[in-house]
Amino acid sequence: EPVHIVTDGVHCDPRRAEDGSWTVPVKVELGNVGTDARQVTVEARLTGLDGKIASAPASAAATVGPLVPATARLALPVAAPRLWSPDDPALYALHVTVRDGDRLLDERRINIGFRWFRFDGRTGFHLNGEPLKIKGTCNHQDHAGVGTAIPDALWDWRVRRLKALGSNAIRMSHNAPPVELLDACDRHGLLVMNENRQFNPSPDYMEQLTWLVRRDRNRASVFMWSVFNEEPMQGSSQGYEMVRRMAAAVKALDDSRPVTAAMNDGMFTPLNVSHAVDVVGFNYQIPQYDKYHAAFPDKPLTSSEDTSAFSTRREWATDKSPNIMTSYDDGGA
Numbered sequence: 018e019p020v021h022i023v024t025d026g027v028h029c030d031p032r033r034a035e036d037g038s039w040t041v042p043v044k045v046e047l048g049n050v051g052t053d054a055r056q057v058t059v060e061a062r063l064t065g066l067d068g069k070i071a072s073a074p075a076s077a078a079a080t081v082g083p084l085v086p087a088t089a090r091l092a093l094p095v096a097a098p099r100l101w102s103p104d105d106p107a108l109y110a111l112h113v114t115v116r117d118g119d120r121l122l123d124e125r126r127i128n129i130g131f132r133w134f135r136f137d138g139r140t141g142f143h144l145n146g147e148p149l150k151i152k153g154t155c156n157h158q159d160h161a162g163v164g165t166a167i168p169d170a171l172w173d174w175r176v177r178r179l180k181a182l183g184s185n186a187i188r189m190s191h192n193a194p195p196v197e198l199l200d201a202c203d204r205h206g207l208l209v210m211n212e213n214r215q216f217n218p219s220p221d222y223m224e225q226l227t228w229l230v231r232r233d234r235n236r237a238s239v240f241m242w243s244v245f246n247e248e249p250m251q252g253s254s255q256g257y258e259m260v261r262r263m264a265a266a267v268k269a270l271d272d273s274r275p276v277t278a279a280m281n282d283g284m285f286t287p288l289n290v291s292h293a294v295d296v297v298g299f300n301y302q303i304p305q306y307d308k309y310h311a312a313f314p315d316k317p318l319t320s321s322e323d324t325s326a327f328s329t330r331r332e333w334a335t336d337k338s339p340n341i342m343t344s345y346d347d348g349g350a
Contacts, residue, residue, distance in 0.1 A: 018122040019051030020081050022115060025231040027125050029061070029111050030273055031095070033133045041072070041093040041129065045113055049081040056080055057122065059089040060114050066128075071095060071109055100145050101130030101237040103185040106206030108237060128203055130237025136275060136296050136317035138310075144208075151208065153186030154179060155322050158194070169197045176201040188212065188321060191246040193229045202238035209238040210277070210321070216245035218262040227266055234271040242267050242276050243321070247300055251290045252283015260293040279321040284309060291316070299323070 026046035033039055043061045062074035075091040099107040108128045115123045134144045142149055159165050160175070172195070179187065186208040189198075194211065202209050211233055215222045226244070233239050244263045250256035264276040275295030281302060284291045291297045291313075298321030299305065309318060328344045335343045 020047060020049045020055045020057055020115065020117070021123045022046065022113065022125055023048045023086070025228070027111075027113055027127060028231075028234060028270075029113075029127055029129055030235050030271070031098070031129060031131045032273070033131075039095045039098050039131055041095060041111065043075070043091040043093065043111070043113065045089045045091070045115075047079060047081045047087045047089065047115065049083055049085065049087075052083050054080055054082045055117060058116050059091065060116070061091045061093060062112050063093050063095065064110050064112065065099075066108055066110060071098065095131070098131040101132040101206075102145055103149075103180075103206040103208065106130065106204060106237070108203060127235050128200075128237070129235055130203065132237060134240055136319075138313070138315040138317045141317075142319075149185070151186045151319065152184055153188060153208070153210070154184055155188040155190040157190050158192060167195070167197075172198045173201045173205075176205050176207055179207065180205055186210070188243070190322075193225075193232075196232075199233060199236055199238060203236055207238055208240045209236065210241045210243050211236075211239045212243040212246065212279075213263075214246070216248040216250070216259065216263075218259050218266075223263070223266055226263060227270060230267050230270045234274075240274060241296065242271070242274055243298065244276060244278050244294075245290075246279040246322075247281045251278070251280050252286040254288040256283075256290045257288050257293050260290040264293055264295075275317075277319065277321065285312070 023046045028044040029041055031039055031041045045059050057079050058076055059079055060074055060076040063072040065071050072093040072095045075093055077089045077091050079087050079089040081087040101107050108130050111127045111129055113125045132145055136142055142151055160167050188210040189212045191212050192214045213226050213229055215225055244260055267276050277296040277298045278290050278294050279298040279300050281300040283289045297318040300322040326346045327342045328346055329341045332341050332344055
């Protein structure tokens with residue numbers, strides 16, 4: 018249809034007010050490739066995954082001119098929703114439709130979760146009002162036997178294995194994750210550090226960053242945006258200015274999640290990227306934790322990466338001919 022919802026054009030991340038009440042603000046971006054202006058009605062409704070209605074529907078009228086973007090804004094109040102967490106990953110389904118009279122022009126269905134969190138420099142991470150230790154892993158995309166052409170069922174299996182291991186979080190190392198992996202994290206309850214790979218604020222690379230945020234900002238599992246990993250300019254004033262611009266681009270699209278960066282050097286120079294992020298990520302800098310915390314006690318920090326181990330699960334002796342590495346993580350000795 019000429020009138021349509023643009024790609025990643027629905028923003029519907031739930032918000033919790035100070036009094037504890039919940040609302041799902043819904044922003045729908047519309048396009049029109051036709052030659053005439055159109056009057057349309059945008060409707061949003063929320064259900065549980067069991068199909069039961071969770072909120073009264075809301076609707077708004079919009080006029081969409083030819084080749085002129087338009088935006089419809091709605092709000093769905095939700096009373097006492099079931100909260101999403103790694104222990105109870107409760108999801109809801111938001112249904113958005115665009116109609117011209119009785120004619121359906123476009124629609125979206127987006128799974129969302131109700132949760133709130135904060136980082137505190139002195140007390141750590143809190144999810145839904147309770148302190149939570151982040152126990153995560155850094156995972157590259159490729160998998161043995163299939164490379165990066167990974168079936169959906171294998172993504173789901175990997176997430177379930179991480180959960181069984183005792184993990185409650187995952188860092189995407191170091192690229193935009195496939196949506197099938199994020200679906201599994203939403204569904205099974207893994208917090209996600211969503212990572213951008215290209216450390217560059219020039220227009221083409223900023224497009225990659227903003228695409229990532231627009232695509233994933235409705236995810237219950239995503240709780241941090243990482244803008245880079247171990248970049249050479251991290252300890253410089255130029256690096257600070259680059260991250261300042263990238264963080265501003267993220268916040269313009271999503272102001273609910275902190276921006277971080279995975280640093281392995283330069284965090285004690287006079288001006289560096291740690292001054293431009295909300296949460297400082299440390300890679301392999303365990304001896305610097307206490308020193309940095311003493312210098313900046315109000316700045317939250319996290320171990321973004323601190324172990325690079327090669328092992329084969331349930332193997333207790335190394336045999337390199339079939340590529341088996343002992344799970345003792347002793348270097349294969």
